[in-house]
Amino acid sequence: MHWDDMRFxxxxxxxxxxxxxxxxxxxxxxxxGRRVARLEETLGVPLFVKSPAGYxxxxxxxxxxxxxxxxxxxxxxxxxxxxxxxxxxVRIGAPDGCATYLLPQVTADLAARNPGLEIEIxxxxxxxxxxxREADMAIGVSRPVSGRVTVQKIADYRxxxxxxxxxxxxxxxxxxxxxxxxxxxxxxxxMIFDPELDYLGEIGVGGVDLASSSVVVQFQWIAxxxxxxxxxxxxxxxxxxxxxxxPGRFHLTRAFWLVRPEDDLRxxxxxxxxxxxxxxxxxxxxxxxxxxxxxx
Numbered sequence: 001m002h003w004d005d006m007r008f009x010x011x012x013x014x015x016x017x018x019x020x021x022x023x024x025x026x027x028x029x030x031x032x033g034r035r036v037a038r039l040e041e042t043l044g045v046p047l048f049v050k051s052p053a054g055y056x057x058x059x060x061x062x063x064x065x066x067x068x069x070x071x072x073x074x075x076x077x078x079x080x081x082x083x084x085x086x087x088x089x090v091r092i093g094a095p096d097g098c099a100t101y102l103l104p105q106v107t108a109d110l111a112a113r114n115p116g117l118e119i120e121i122x123x124x125x126x127x128x129x130x131x132x133r134e135a136d137m138a139i140g141v142s143r144p145v146s147g148r149v150t151v152q153k154i155a156d157y158r159x160x161x162x163x164x165x166x167x168x169x170x171x172x173x174x175x176x177x178x179x180x181x182x183x184x185x186x187x188x189x190x191m192i193f194d195p196e197l198d199y200l201g202e203i204g205v206g207g208v209d210l211a212s213s214s215v216v217v218q219f220q221w222i223a224x225x226x227x228x229x230x231x232x233x234x235x236x237x238x239x240x241x242x243x244x245x246x247p248g249r250f251h252l253t254r255a256f257w258l259v260r261p262e263d264d265l266r267x268x269x270x271x272x273x274x275x276x277x278x279x280x281x282x283x284x285x286x287x288x289x290x291x292x293x294x295x296x
Contacts, residue, residue: 004035005036005038006039006068006071007025008032009047009061009068010065010068010069012036012048013048016054016055018032018055045060046058046060048061089118090117090270091134092135092139093138093139094121095141095215096124097215097216098139098256099123101234102281103121104121105280107121107280110280136260137274138259139256140257140258141194141196141254141255142195144259148262150260150261152260153256153257155285156255157234157253157256157289158251158252158289159230160230160236160244160247161173161229161230161244161246161250162228162230162236164222164224164241167225167227173228175246176204179203179205179228183226184208184228184229185218186210186218186229187200187211187212187213187218188213189208189211191213200229202252210226219235222242231244233251233289234284234289234292236291236295237288256281256285
């Protein structure tokens with residue numbers, strides 16, 4: 001068997017079809033189909049059940065998948081060890097606040113130091129399924145308690161009640177009991193994908209006047225002086241007019257976690273990327289929170 005055939009097989013299996021796999025490989029779908037057919041002919045067994053809905057692994061294909069992934073890890077480990085640099089493609093899943101305000105800066109530095117590294121950031125307000133290869137690694141807001149994953153704490157981060165200074169000039173806040181008379185910005189209640197995100201529930205606020213599944217949208221509403229809500233302190237330097245409310249009396253603390261498939265632990269290439277990512281995020285959170293603290 002040729003390694004290229006195995007690489008194409010892995011891509012089709014993960015994408016569950018030719019078209020998406022061809023896009024990722026920058027190849028022609030027809031060529032990809034012929035390579036898969038050649039591999040099936042070489043092995044003498046069908047590897048996929050093909051239908052209009054896509055490609056699904058047969059029992060033989062699932063067995064080959066285990067060996068192909070092991071070979072892929074070995075190849076990547078060898079490349080990393082020989083070159084001494086981080087290279088290849090990595091897909092990072094993250095909630096939209098982290099993906100928008102932290103990862104661009106951290107990965108820009110990572111990419112500058114490792115020109116052969118291809119970085120994809122998938123910014124979605126939900127939990128990523130790493131077993132389905134939605135991402136090579138994901139940043140979560142709570143520590144997973146199940147699944148074949150390895151988990152590393154990245155850092156704690158702070159959140160504050162905040163509003164634009166123009167809003168506060170018209171609607172001052174002196175106590176949490178005052179919040180009942182304010183326009184509240186927060187998550188769509190039935191779209192809170194992790195209990196750690198129920199910030200308003202933690203402080204006893206039940207109603208939301210401006211709601212979004214995206215923390216970035218929430219922050220933009222607050223920056224437009226439309227209401228007040230819970231904001232990540234690391235976002236505050238991006239909106240100079242947004243002020244923390246009762247900064248000495250109220251804040252929340254949460255943590256980011258780096259989650260990886262358990263079977264990727266031996267991949268030296270991903271180990272290096274994960275280490276650089278954790279270090280960079282810790283530094284960026286600290287830097288931005290220090291900026292926010294200096295401008296109460």
